[in-house]
Amino acid sequence: GAVVSQHPSWVICKSGTSVKIECRSLDFQATTMFWYRQFPKQSLMLMATSNEGSKATYEQGVEKDKFLINHASLTLSTLTVTSAHPEDSSFYICSARKTGTSGELFFGEGSRLTVL
Amino acid sequence: GESVGLHLPTLSVQEGDNSIINCAYSNSASDYFIWYKQESGKGPQFIIDIRSNMDKRQGQRVTVLLNKTVKHLSLQIAATQPGDSAVYFCADLLWGYNQGGKLIFGQGTELSVKP
Numbered sequence: 627g628a629v630v631s632q633h634p635s636w637v638i639c640k641s642g643t644s645v646k647i648e649c650r651s652l653d654f655q656a657t658t659m660f661w662y663r664q665f666p667k668q669s670l671m672l673m674a675t676s677n678e679g680s681k682a683t684y685e686q687g688v689e690k691d692k693f694l695i696n697h698a699s700l701t702l703s704t705l706t707v708t709s710a711h712p713e714d715s716s717f718y719i720c721s722a723r724k725t726g727t728s729g730e731l732f733f734g735e736g737s738r739l740t741v742l
Numbered sequence: 743g744e745s746v747g748l749h750l751p752t753l754s755v756q757e758g759d760n761s762i763i764n765c766a767y768s769n770s771a772s773d774y775f776i777w778y779k780q781e782s783g784k785g786p787q788f789i790i791d792i793r794s795n796m797d798k799r800q801g802q803r804v805t806v807l808l809n810k811t812v813k814h815l816s817l818q819i820a821a822t823q824p825g826d827s828a829v830y831f832c833a834d835l836l837w838g839y840n841q842g843g844k845l846i847f848g849q850g851t852e853l854s855v856k857p
Binding site for chain 1: 778784788835843849850
């Protein structure tokens with residue numbers, strides 16, 4: 627159990643367009659989900675915490691208007707990269723915590739975004 | 743751990759040898775640590791975790807050691823196999839942020855196993 631699915635797994639878009647990435651917990655409910663970004667040969671950097679039914683909490687330096695997060699249900703969080711530019715090209719990874727628990731997170735397989 | 747955007751250090755070992763991967767963390771309030779394995783193009787996979795009330799925890803072929811005095815964590819892999827080649831990250835849970843805390847990743851180490 628505890629499977630987290632991301633879609634799409636990879637996407638290529640033109641500069642200036644917006645891209646939506648979905649993160650779903652398939653067999654559990656997740657009140658809290660997290661979005662990370664990872665550049666090649668670097669670590670995972672936490673971008674924001676996605677809270678079901680409320681606004682996301684962004685880490686310092688992450689533009690909330692650029693990276694829109696919506697967590698409308700207990701099994702789905704979406705990250706929209708608005709007006710994407712080549713520097714937004716990265717590997718975006720989500721993770722989810724089972725509702726009612728603390729600590730361990732379950733990770734998705736990541737979504738690779740390439741902006742031309 | 744605190745990710746500072748540096749490039750990954752690498753560790754190369756011979757197949758069958760033991761591997762030791764180190765990690766330093768900065769938050770003295772952290773009380774839960776996890777080691778993850780990440781293969782190229784995939785999300786992190788949970789390997790083993792340890793709470794701060796323990797110094798050592800063992801799994802299958804892996805052992806995690808925690809030294810709270812110097813804020814140091816290590817992952818030991820016994821009889822390293824080619825399938826162990828990956829990037830390994832330590833992560834610690836930062837509490838007081840929301841219920842359950844948020845997970846912060848360390849720099850990571852790229853392990854390469856030579857046959």
